[in-house]
Amino acid sequence: MIAFLVTTVFIFILYLILTAGSGTLGLWSYEELGAGIVLSLLVGAVSSRFFCKERSVRMANPVRILRLLIYVLILFPLEMARANLDVAYRVITGRIRPGIIRIHPELQTDLGILMLANSITLTPGTLTVAADEKTGDLFIHLINIPEGLEKKEIVKTSDLFSFFDLPAWIRRIAE
Amino acid sequence: MTGMDLFANLPGLLLAVPLIFAFATPLIGRYLPRARDGWVLLGMVLTTVIGLLIASAVFTGGTVAYTFGVPDPSVTVPPDSGGIPVRIIFNIDAMSAFMVVIAVVTGLCVMLYSLSAASRSSGKDGYYTLFLLLVAGVLGMVCTGDLFNFFVFLEIASLAGAALVAFRVDKGIAIEAGLKYAMLSTIGGLFFLLGVALLFGQYNTLNIAFLAERMGTTGLTTPDAVALVLFVTALAMKCGAVPMHFWAPDAYAMAPAAVTAFLVVSSQASLYALFRICFSLYGQTLNTVLLGWFIIILGLLSMFIGVTMAILQKDVKRLMAYHAVSQTGYMLLGVGVGLAVLSSPLLLSNFGMMAMEGGIFHIMNHAFYKGLLFLTAGVIFYRCGTRNLNDLGGLGHSMKWTMLFFIIGALAIAGIPPFNGFASKLMIYESVFSFNPLLSIIAMVVSILTLASFVKVFHSIFMGPKRPEFADVTEAPLPMLFGMGVLSILVILFGIFPEQVVEVMVAPAASALADQAGYIGSVMGGA
Amino acid sequence: MILLFPEPFEICVLVLAVLILVALYRLVAGPTSPDRVVALDAINTLVVGIMFALGVIFRENIFVDVAILYAVLSFIGTIYYAWYIGGRYT
């Protein structure tokens, strides 16, 4: 039931964003709102069992959503910009030292792993190649491995991110 | 207009009834499996009744034009459009009504037949749905007055037909046949669409009558001629004219018998469209002699190669399929002669109209006797499990009614009096002889060869002593016999009273085909 | 205030289109299948960018719907290719 409600609300917000600027009631018209409610209920009934498995209902917590927004809007873009400068440097100079390493982020939830993996894929010279479902370990392809890092069996996550400790933030958001 | 006015909306219902019955069939079949047979039969009977009502209205009262999506369907040209028919229009003149009659009557008989033929097999929901879709596609093809709409119905009929051809997988061979049919249909459809696009780019309309009118004022341009070629070859391929006939024996032979009987009607709908485009769309614009001779040559090739290939065959249905190709040649010959002399009124009245009447009459006769023959072949396959002429034999002892129906069909296709094939073939021989004696002689030779090959089939299947492996073969079930019986009664009736049929149905159809101005006027309101 | 300067967007669209042609090289020459899929992915991203910019040039906000759809659907295509490639079929 909670899953259904969470899904419905999420879908309704999406619908509102899609139809923003359609009318007079705030940004929306009455018809759009009514249609949005009906559609959200329908789609929510269909997709709640995929979207909202039992453990990630915690994402309905407003504090977590606030943290998620901070993460997506401020922290992550900065990391991403730095990553892109790095890649630009590699592309121009051609100095690469690639390899696959293993990290152990100690994240438990699916959403956390997803966020971390996607963040890693979009940030400094890294690319998630595979994920171990049992331990939560990620296998990461680095375009430029720092000296000495390839010797370690399992690399600490803080070595990867320079500005902020993204895994810690993700833990705060999703765990 | 208030209240239900079903009679004004019959053309719409003609399309709506089979479609809605087809769509509802899976639901009925899943939750009320007992009612399914009655449901589809009801749908087909309703379609037949509507079709016959429309045909009678057309034959008594002239062309019916029906516009979709307006409160008053009889108004074809909206007043605020500047004299342009903007909507989809069903333009049912005598020729269309003639084809509607063929389609619904054959469809009803085939449906009766397949009620018991499909009783042993699985997947009946899909079968009936596809069959009703095929019927709807064919009805739409023959009724529509809009080129793009015709393309849509052509594709509906092609896809449903291809799926039906491959319906019984049969060690993959049926799939092979279905693949070939679907492939060629798709290419043909795409080329047809290209032609439609060429015309639309010039004249900004899709309505056949309006196109004809505008083309008459501007004269024939090169894109028009290219479009004509695309139309003619695509439709000739779809109706199985040599040398584009290769799909026809494969598809006809491998489809379930009932489907084959209706596929014949489907390819005749393409034939109808070929005639419609040649006469109604390009009739006055084009020098029709060249086109007429092209169609005549196609017809001659079809007749001769079809029948000579048929003699070689060992599979009953494949043999009959080659005969279908061969008989299509007669229709092409008859109407082609009419087309070749279209521009001279004297020749047209001397023998041109007669040739066209013969060709058009042959369409109907062919649909009936070829349907009958395919159904008998289906019965033989249903009871014996083989179609190979080398294995069959001696069935005349146990399947007397089937043998009788087969004899009727075989004599009719060979043009032996008093069956209907004779009447139409006589008309074709006569008029074509006046046009060019050589053509007529070839047609007669082909007719003799047809008789010869059916003697072979008759001898192989029914004559001879009873064979031990077919000892327990019994007569076909009653619904199958009923379906065949209706067709054979029609065959005999049309053979005995050809003059009435020609007068009531065929002659109006032929004159409607030749009368381009009338076709334009029926849509454009006599403008 | 209509359309103060759409020219930068036009230049942007042109450059991106040229980049698509460049990316086609990898689609042609990529030695392995994953290379080609990568090139396809790059083309998709570029096309989404082009569609964003064209939404401004054509002054139709509804054109951006197409871009969103495009992003989602190209993802599905990529997943399918990855599914096939990862399955060790010969």
Add this chain to the structure above:
Amino acid sequence: MIEVLQIIILIGLLLTAILAVLQTDLLHAAVTLGAFSFLLALEFYILQAPDVAIAEAGIGAALTTAIFIFAIRAVGRKEVTS
């Protein structure tokens, strides 16, 4: 401006079409067909037909790809040349 863009995209269309026919590996042909379909959707978009562009993107990108991948999986990706 739009004309130049069109020319570029049309060149891309031609290239991908020829490649899709010529590739020896069916999977590569399917990938190329995917690129072709995307470029075609973009061309429809430029020709002011967003309806058609959505349909082409939806069909070409997701569904046709899926169906082709299923088929290639069933029949094997190498084209037998002899």
Add this chain to the structure above:
Amino acid sequence: MIGNAPFFVAMLLIIIGITGMLTRYNLVRIIISLTILESGVNLFLVSLGYREGGIAPIFTGSPDGALMVMPTVQAMTLTNIVIGLATTALLLSFIMVLHRRYGTCDIREIRRLRG
């Protein structure tokens, strides 16, 4: 001249599709060529409706009396895309069954129906 480029490309696409269908032997490849042929026809149709400087035929938010491209051809193209998808799905499922029964996709070997 440049305005006619889509037509030329559409014709070239059609020719490429036909060539591919006639010269390739693998059935899946033939379907790919068929798709290209169909896309060529679609492109031809859409280019027919294009007007220089026209806007999309959507009434919302367009200025009054603006030049619009023709919607009829777009509806036709849409229909053709739908039909094309149905055809492709049907043909490919045929091919899958055929491969299971015949063990090949080469049209030179799929010819049990002949003569």
Add this chain to the structure above:
Amino acid sequence: MNGIETLTTGFGFWNPIFWVAGFVIALIITWIIWRRGEATYNTSPSSTGPFLSGNAEPQPGEIHVPGGNLYWGFTQALERYYAVIKPLHTGNLADYMLWYMGITAIMLILVVMVP
């Protein structure tokens, strides 16, 4: 006889009444002839014995002429025609398409070149 009219053509006419009457008369004559022969026909096997050159006559159930053997003389006589026409039906899908597109191409060339 208003219902049954005569289908008149250039050469002759077709009236079902005449035809049925003629058919019935022919049947009667045939029956009479058959009837005359039936009375004197010897049904014992000795009447056909001499023609079978000493071999025992097979039982009726054992005689089966397969359909493929009929008309071998006809096909033999037209051997050269069939040697050309039968290999055309190859069962190869590419050939099918080639014929269709070839005819289309020839017609297109004719139409565009001739006028």
Add this chain to the structure above:
Amino acid sequence: MKQSNIVRITADIMFPFIMIFGAYVVLHGHLTPGGGFQGGAVMASGVVLLLIAHCDKDIKTLIPTQILKNVETFGLLLFGLSALAAVILGSGFFTNWLVNTGLLFGTPVEYGPNPGYLNTGGVIPVMNIAVGLEVLAALSVIAVIMFRSTEPDCGGEEQ
């Protein structure tokens, strides 16, 4: 190949978005680009995405094919009957009998360009919805059937 959990979670998150976007395209078919077919195809893509992301599980419980077939029939019948209703109401086949009636989707609008109100269009949105449902169900069923035929045991080959 079994997909990694990252792909699976992404698919699960994208699925409602794709569905709502498809529904948006269907419902605004008479106002913005799109319509029944496009929206239905988009929603079917969502189902296809689920299919591939969860290919190791039981497809029958994941995507109820029977319900989808019923939905398809329902969509087709809705389309046909909404066209036929015009005849029953005494008008031509396919007539837009709902427009300007004030009922659902029947708000009268003035002729000419306007910002686009959802509650207009008469029978066109109804037909769009019908077509959308039909296309969604039919394409999903096609994809599921083809998937099953290539993969009789749904993905048991993960190493």
Add this chain to the structure above:
Amino acid sequence: MIIEPLIAICIIIGLVFSALGIFGLIRFPDVYTRLHAETKATTFGSIFIGLAVILYALFRWDDAGEGISLAAHVLIGIIILMVTNATGSHAIARAAYKSGQKPDPSVTDALADVEP
């Protein structure tokens, strides 16, 4: 106004990064490194182009309601692009590894122990 230079800067950044991504795609030696260049750089470039469109829509559109609508749609598009591109390239990398393609110039390969 400050908006125009901002839009121009956004577009230039987007173009530069897109171009870098494509050149990386052409230049790098194996599929994983190409994925690096492609995913990060082109996604980043498209995001900046989207940002330019958002700025334009919010400040330079003739109809405010439509401008907001456009901005919202572009925002959704950007988010979708981020999620799907990252996941897509992960899927490609994993598939490439599973199909037996080892990273060619490679210092270390921790995955080789787990998945031979």
